[in-house]
Amino acid sequence: MHMNFDNSDKLRSKAHALIPGGCHTYAKGDDQYPVHSPGFISKGEGCRVWDLDGNEFIEYGMGLRAVTLGHAYPSVVDAAYRQMLLGNNYTRPSAIEVECAEMMVELIDAADMVKFAKNGSDATTAAARLSRAYTGRDLIAVCQDHPFFSVDDWFIGSTPMAAGIPEAIRNLTVKFKYNDISSVVSLFDEYPGQIACLFLEAATSVEPEEGFLNEVRKLCTKHGTVLILDEMITGFRWHLKGAQNYYGVKPDLSTFGKAMGNGFSIAALAGKREIMDLGGITHDKERVFLLSTTQGAENHALAATLATIKVYREHNVIEHLWTFGDVLRQRVNEIIASLKLEDYFQLLGQPCNLVYATKDQEKNPSQEFRALFLQETIRNGLLMPSLVISYSHREKDIEQTVQGIGEALHIYRKALDEGVEKYLIGRPLKPVFRKYN
Structure with missing residues (x-):
């Protein structure tokens, strides 16, 4: 899938000139994503987000795990809005x-x-x-x-x-x-x-x-x-x-x-x-x-919290996170096995909070291969610094995700065999906690 990030790229330099790090959370920074990636998100709905250039993604970071129901979840937004009308x-x-x-x-x-x-x-x-x-x-x-x-x-x-x-x-x-x-x-x-x-x-x-x-x-x-x-x-x-x-x-x-x-x-x-x-x-x-x-x-945040917990109680949200996370894990592990990637790409954690490990040819943790995986999943309409699922992720989203990960891991396999530099565009990623840039 061809994507351009022209609008995001134009805004990056201005962001870094005005904001140390270009954003307000280190985990959202440019050094945590490959060169060919969306720099800014303009809209979110459910488990999907759209960037400044109109590219659509299924998201698996979910606001650094803060958005468990889904972006702009109607009953939560409505509760916050109604509270704000009373003063905040x-x-x-x-x-x-x-x-x-x-x-x-x-x-x-x-x-x-x-x-x-x-x-x-x-x-x-x-x-x-x-x-x-x-x-x-x-x-x-x-x-x-x-x-x-x-x-x-x-x-x-x-x-x-x-x-x-x-x-x-x-x-x-x-x-x-x-x-x-x-x-x-x-x-x-x-x-x-x-x-x-x-x-x-x-x-x-x-x-x-x-x-x-x-x-x-x-x-x-x-x-x-x-x-x-x-x-x-x-x-x-x-x-x-x-x-x-x-x-x-x-x-x-x-x-x-x-x-x-x-x-x-x-x-x-x-x-x-x-x-x-x-x-x-x-x-x-x-x-x-x-x-x-x-x-x-703040009144509106407390109203949002009450509404969020109400949804958890009425709709078995946490059970959904575990169930759908487990389905995703099983399907991705099948792909990993088929490509003999067990020692190089691994899913870790509980189904409700999955993360992944990327390793190089020597089976060492690799920021180059992490950048490559992110690059290729982005190319396939997925934004996944982790595999954190939300209540808004449903069967059709899982299917699209599995297909996109499968294509990304095929490139990952080639990069292991032929060299990551042949497939990665630009620089690798960097850990957040480092002494120097």
């Missing part, structure tokens, strides 16, 4: 804040209280601050195998992109390995009585080994450390009551976002009353500045 931000709280909080506490078993924010980083940083106040400790432990917890210094200082962050702050974050309980034990042994909280996702593309999450829970309890489960991705995708319910682990605090608002800007910090209430005004302890944002509880 008042001098005092709106009753919808209480309604939405009540819904979250009802859904999440480990939540006694909840505080809303506009993005996940605010929620995770608030969790870190609460934990430090609650324990009187400074160190934060994060899972080194999980890619992102916050834009704030306590986390970014632990990545290769640590420019601008004082060494003293960098040294306050320590790391452990996922599914390696001995690495968690070692941290507690190395820093006795010093670790305020421990951050991890319940799962990413790797599943927790039997007993791992519960052992982490026991160690945190034993050492008086706050266990924080980051459910920005797993929340409202693995299970309506969170991955904590799916895996049977009870955190002290947990953070949510993305899928809870179907693309609207909403995040949440939820957890035990004795910890959360430190950010309140009814206790006699030292005050904690928890979350206080002008737009933190």
Whole structure:
């Protein structure tokens, strides 16, 4: 399929002149996509998007996993619109804040209280601050195998992109390995009585080994450390009551976002009353500045959240994600097997949150081959930095997707045999977390 990206290409230079990185999320940046790709999206409907040049794609990034129902989902958009007609931000709280909080506490078993924010980083940083106040400790432990917890210094200082962050702050974050309980034990042994909280996702593309999450829970309890489960991705995708319910682990605090608002800007910090209430005004302890944002509880985003959860409850959305994701995985794995690509292109993760790994002739992770796969799937009307499915993906979309992936993987096979440089147009991709451009 021939596509031109003239309008996108014309806008790129202006975007980079006006906006550092050319966009507002690193994962959406030009360095994450091949040269021959849509630079800007102008419209989305269901699981499809259109770029500035009118090219149509079935999308499998879904707003970095935030759009679980589908773009411009009618009942969610309508709820937000009707709320905006009443005003979007008042001098005092709106009753919808209480309604939405009540819904979250009802859904999440480990939540006694909840505080809303506009993005996940605010929620995770608030969790870190609460934990430090609650324990009187400074160190934060994060899972080194999980890619992102916050834009704030306590986390970014632990990545290769640590420019601008004082060494003293960098040294306050320590790391452990996922599914390696001995690495968690070692941290507690190395820093006795010093670790305020421990951050991890319940799962990413790797599943927790039997007993791992519960052992982490026991160690945190034993050492008086706050266990924080980051459910920005797993929340409202693995299970309506969170991955904590799916895996049977009870955190002290947990953070949510993305899928809870179907693309609207909403995040949440939820957890035990004795910890959360430190950010309140009814206790006699030292005050904690928890979350206080002008737009933190924008009425229209809360209305969108209530409408989104209503759709989840009434239409078995999460079951759809698992079922259709499994069909997609099976069909793509058949193509992989037919082309003998098992060691070079792999689908990873649960059906509701599939990602893929691209490898070169030596079976090493390859940004060149990732660029090639994206290039060829784009050529076939697919925009898939991942294989994240939505409620709007249906049988006809899966069929078109399987056909497009099949054609892309045929080129992938040729590139393995003949050299990727023969098929890739332009430069490879780059990892987001790198020290230099």
